[in-house]
Amino acid sequence: MTEPIGPVSDAAVRADPAFVSAAGLTKAFGAHVAVDDVSLEVAKGEVISIIGPSGAGKSSLIRCLNLLEVPDHGSLRIGDARVDFTGGSLAKPQVRALRAQTGMVFQAFNLFPHFSALKNVALPQMRVHKRSRAEAEERAMAELTRVGLASKANAYPAECSGGQQQRIAIARALAMDPELMLFDEPTSGLDPEIGAEILQVMRGLAADDMTMLIVTHEMEFARHVSNRVVVMVDGAVIEEGPPEQIMTQPEHERTQQFLSAVLGR
Ligand SMILES: Nc1ncnc2c1ncn2[C@@H]1O[C@H](COP(=O)(O)OP(=O)(O)OP(=O)(O)O)[C@@H](O)[C@H]1O
Numbered sequence: 001m002t003e004p005i006g007p008v009s010d011a012a013v014r015a016d017p018a019f020v021s022a023a024g025l026t027k028a029f030g031a032h033v034a035v036d037d038v039s040l041e042v043a044k045g046e047v048i049s050i051i052g053p054s055g056a057g058k059s060s061l062i063r064c065l066n067l068l069e070v071p072d073h074g075s076l077r078i079g080d081a082r083v084d085f086t087g088g089s090l091a092k093p094q095v096r097a098l099r100a101q102t103g104m105v106f107q108a109f110n111l112f113p114h115f116s117a118l119k120n121v122a123l124p125q126m127r128v129h130k131r132s133r134a135e136a137e138e139r140a141m142a143e144l145t146r147v148g149l150a151s152k153a154n155a156y157p158a159e160c161s162g163g164q165q166q167r168i169a170i171a172r173a174l175a176m177d178p179e180l181m182l183f184d185e186p187t188s189g190l191d192p193e194i195g196a197e198i199l200q201v202m203r204g205l206a207a208d209d210m211t212m213l214i215v216t217h218e219m220e221f222a223r224h225v226s227n228r229v230v231v232m233v234d235g236a237v238i239e240e241g242p243p244e245q246i247m248t249q250p251e252h253e254r255t256q257q258f259l260s261a262v263l264g265r
Contacts, residue, residue, distance in 0.1 A: 018077075019044035019211060020180055025064050025074035025085075027057075034060040035071065036235035042180070045209040049222035049243070052232035053258055058215040061232065062182045065213065066102040067095055078102065079179050100128075103173030107185040109165040111157040111172075117144060118153040121172045128176065136175075143171035147201050163194035167201055174205075181205065183214040187221065199225065219262055223247050231255045 020042035027035040034057045042048060050058045063069040065076065071085040081097040083090060111120050121140035125131045131139070144150050147167040157165050166186060173181060183202070187195035199221060205212065206225065216222055222229050222243060229246040231239040231254075239252040250256050 016044040017041065019046075019079060020065070020213075021077045022065065023075050025061070025071045025076065027060055027064055027069055027071045033235050035064055037074075038232075038235075038237050039074075040230065040237065042211060042213065044179075044211055046228065047206045047210075047212045047226045048214065048228045048230055049226040050213060050215045050230045050232060051217070051219070051222050051258070053261075056232040057235040058232050059184050060235075062104075062184055062213055062215055065180070066104050066182055067099055068104070100176075101179045102182055103176055103178030103180070104182045105166070105169050105173055105184070105186050107188045109157070109162075109169040111165055111168060113157050116154050116156055117149065117160065117168045117171075120157070120168055121175050124172060125175050139175050140171070143175045144168070146174065146204070147171045148197075161194065162190050163197045166190070166198050170198075170201055170205075179211060181210055181212045183212065183216075185215055185217060187216070187218060195221075217262070219247065219259070231258070233258070 018041040022038060022040045025035055025038045026033065036057070038061055050061065052058055060069055064071045070090065073086045075082065075084040075086070076098065078098060078101040081094070081101050083094050083098050115123065118137060118140050121143055122133065122136035125136040125139060126133060141150065141153060144153050147170055149164060149167050149171065152160055152164055157168070160168065187198050190198065195218070202212065203225060214226070226243050228240060229243045230237055231246065231252065233254045239246065239250060239255050246255065247259065250259060
């Protein structure tokens with residue numbers, strides 16, 4: 001876990017520049033517009049960090065991408081799955097097809113406390129993909145091994161550290177074969193050392209060309225793991241670019257203010 005963490009190679013960003021394409025996404029909660037006409041294209045294999053002040057709409061945006069929140073307007077395409085949110089209710093098959101493309105990792109790990117790590121990772125596969133128990137458990141074991149937790153397969157969440165629980169949650173999401181992984185502050189609330197374990201797992205996924213969108217308050221994380229940093233303020237994307245550029249020469253005054261506040265400079 002002490003291995004130095006360097007930037008993901010841009011070579012990881014492959015030929016499909018608009019594998020994820022969100023256009024004009026808008027989401028209001030009552031009178032408050034949490035996501036305000038956001039358009040975003042994500043290349044296959046790209047790793048994007050979304051940063052910005054508290055309440056900027058970062059979580060709401062990624063929740064819109066897997067339809068945990070249904071946008072009021074706009075459209076979204078992930079791979080072959082496409083949904084238009086403007087006008088009318090969503091057809092269930094469309095929603096299912098879009099959701100099937102994404103895996104989500106939350107700040108709170110959301111594991112079932114009464115099931116072992118193995119069962120936590122196997123059950124969603126059995127329910128959603130209708131895999132047999134043997135098949136789901138075999139895959140669960142493979143994903144637990146991938147996140148370095150084969151030895152904890154039979155442990156319950158309460159017998160695992162916060163970092164281990166988060167890695168189980170990552171394994172659970174991966175076992176569903178997502179094309180896009182969404183992370184909502186995956187290291188918040190964890191000790192820095194434990195956060196580094198998660199970071200290491202995520203770097204491994206980036207090296208495997210997993211497409212990832214990560215909401216994070218950790219600027220070092222954004223700087224060293226991403227191909228691109230997206231800055232949100234008041235529901236809108238105000239600036240985006242390569243991590244070094246955003247961190248050292250941000251163009252927008254609100255980005256400068258935000259970075260000054262979080263980096264104390
Ligand atoms: N389910 C909801 N109902 C009502 N308001 C909501 C809901 N979810 C988010 N909001 C509001 O939308 C705005 C954006 O919230 P969001 O959590 O997306 O911001 P954020 O940038 O992720 O903030 P933080 O960094 O603090 O997590 C906030 O004003 C929040 O109170």
